[in-house]
Amino acid sequence: MAESIKLTVSHAPFWHSGSQISVKNYHILVATLLAVIPGVLQYGIPALSVVTLSIASAMLWELAMNYVTRRPITIGDGNAALLGMLFAMMLPATTPWWVVIVGTFFTIVVGKQIYGGLGGNPFHPAVLAMAVLMLSWGSYFDFNEALVNYQFDFNPVYPLVLAKSFGAGAVEGFNALDLLLGRQIGGIGTSCVLGLIIGGIYLMLRGYIRWEIVVSFIVGMFVTAFCFHQVNPDVYASGSFHLLTGYSMLGAFYLATEDSSSPVNFIPMLIYGALGGFLAVLIRNIGTHIDGVIFAILVINLTNPIIDKIRPKTSRKVINYA
C-alpha cells in the first residue's frame, strides 16, 4: 500500500440530524427562566438562593454519584442542572437550605442515578423528590405559612387552599388574567403561569417536549374540572382556575413530558397526558391533598410502560411473510 493516510472508518449512517441531549436540556433550562425570573423578582433574594442552591446541589450529587458508580462524568449534559431547576421551581421561596439539599438528593440519587442514570428513571426524578418531601415535611410546603412575611398587592392566599377549604365561591376574587400574570402566591417558578406557557410553547414548537402530552394533559385537566364545576359550581372551581393555579402548567409542560418516564407512541402519549390531567383534578377535588399534580404524574409515570405497548403494527417484510 503506497499511502499510509489513516482514514476515519465507522459504521453508517454518516450524517446526523445534529440533535444532542445537552442541547435539549439547555433549551428547556433557558425556557424555564421565563417563569423563574418573574418568580425571583416577586420573592426576592431568598428565591434566588433557593434556585441556585438547588441547581448547584443537584449537580454536585450527580458528580458524586458519577464517582461512586465509576461511570462517565455526566454533569455536562445539563440534565442535573435542569432537574435542580425544576425542583426549585416547585418550592416556596423560604424553603430552608437543608430541605433543598435533601430534595436534590432524592431527585438525583434516588430518582435518577440508582436506576442507572439518565434514561433509566421510571419516574420524573424531581416529582419523586417532591412527593417524598411533601409527605415527610409537609409543613414547609404550606405556601400560606411559608410566605406569611411577604407583602403583596394581591390576595396572599394560596388559591388552591382557598378553593379546597371554602369552595369555589371563595376564589371568585381571582380573575384569570391575574393568575396568568403571576399575581398569586405559589412556588418560585409556578406563580408566573404566562412565563411557563410561553416557554412551553417554544419548546413544543422546537420539538424538545412532545405537544401530544402537553395538549392532552391540559385538555384532560380542563374537561375533568369543567365536569365537576357543572355538577356543583359552589364547591368545585372552574376549569380555567385549575389550569392557572398550583403546579398545573409546570406539570403539563415540564414534568409530564420528561422523556424517560413518558411514552413515545402517539396514542399512548394522548392517553398518558389526559390521564394525568384527569387524576390531578380528581385528587384536588375529592382527595386529601391540596395539589394533585405531583401524585398524578407519579401515577401516570407508573402506567407508562404498559400504555406504551399500544403501538402501530410493524410492517413485516413482504418477501418473507406474504
Add this chain to the structure above:
Amino acid sequence: MKRSFFGFIKPKLTYSAITDSDAEPVSLPVSKDIRLLLDTPLQNSRDLTLSVGEQVKAGQRIQVTRDARDYAMASRSGQVTEINPFLGMMQAQMTAVSIAVDSEAHQVADDEFKAISQSPSLENAARFLQGLPGKPDFSPFFESDRPVKAIVVLGVDQELLSITNQYFVKTSIESIKSGIDILRKLTGIQNVVMAVPEHLVEIAGAAGAGVKTVDLEYPAAHPELILRHMMANELKGGDTTSHADAAFFSAEAVSAIGAAFNTGKLPLEKLVTFISKNGARRLVSVPIGTPLKDILKTFDETIREGDRIIFGGPLTGVAVYATDHPVGGDTDTIMVQDGSQILENADVACINCGECVRICPVNIPVNILIRLLEAEQYEAAAAQAELDACIECGLCAFVCESRIPIFQHIKLAKHTLEQMKAEESHG
C-alpha cells in the same frame, strides 16, 4: 446537517434529482492496476482456478474456485499480480484479485460471451451478466419455492445524493428498453415495472414497461417499500390472493444487459456519482476494479488524515480503510467527508425520546429494540422487538439524540443471529 427549526415536524431527507446542469460523466485515463473483490473466501490455495502471473482477457470470468457461485468480470486484460484474502463488512471473508492492466494497444477481449449471446438463456445470463455494472442478481429466478411474478427496474437511486441510475433513465432509455425485452424473453415474466421519480416519468414511458412513480422522500426508493406499495395497489384491485414476489434490477444493470446482448460485448464501465468534500456532485465512468485514488486524483480531491471516504450514500454506505479500494459493480456513489465534519457517536444510554420510533418507516419499536441490543439479547430482540422487520435505512441512528449507533447494533445483531443459525444447522 441540521434538523428543522420546528422540531415537532420530523426531519425529512430527500433523494437528489438529476438536473440538466449535471455534466456528462468524466471518463478516466485507464488505470495501471485494477482490483476485483470476490465474496468467496480464499481458503485452500490448491482449489484456485487462478494463479499469480496468469494472463486474463477483458470480459473474462474471474472465479476463486471452480464451484464458487460468485465471480467478477475482468474489465481490462492484463496479468494477475496478487491474490489476497480481504476482510469485508462484519468480518466477511473475501478475496481480492489484482491485475496489472495491459496497455491500450495490447488489450485482448474474451469472446466466450459473444458466442452465447446469440442464444440467450437464463443460465447463461446468470453465468455472465452478474459481473456487469449495477450487479444484476438473477438468483431469485432460481428459487423454486418463491416464484418471481414481477420484475422491477429501479430508475431511482437507493442512496441519497446519488444520481447514477437516474442518469441511465435520462440518457439510455433505448438500451433499457432492449434490456427489458431481453429480461422478458429470458424469464418469461411479462409483468415489468419501472420505478422512477416524478421528473423521469415521461421518459420512462418509452421503455415499454409499466411505470411507477416513487416519492423523493427517503427511504421511499427502498425495494421493500416499492414492493409494498405495488402490492397495496394490487390488493385494492381485488386480487387478494396475489402474493407477488419481485426481482429487482437497477436501471444501470438493465441498460448494460441490453447493451451486452445488442453488441455481444460486456459493458464493464461503472458509472459513479462522486460527492466531494464541498458537496459538489459529479459523474464519473470507470472500469470496474479501478482504485479509488485514481478518481480522487482526477477530481483533485486532497485527502488528509482523519477524513472519511464512503462507498455508498450517507445513510447506508460503507466507510473504506484505504484509498486503493476498488470500484465494484454496485458502487453507485462515492462520497468524501472532511474529518472536521464528522460527529462522534456517544457512549450514553437511550433517553427514550422517541425520535427513532416516529421516523421508522416500518414502525419498529426502536426504543425497546435498542435496549435489548445493547444488552446483546439478540434472540429476544428478534422475538419481541421486530428486529427482522428492519429494512436498514439508517434513519433511527440519524435522528438519535443520544447518538447511539443504532444501525450498527442492528447489523451486528442480524449478523450474530445468522451465524448462530448457521452453526445450529451444521450440527
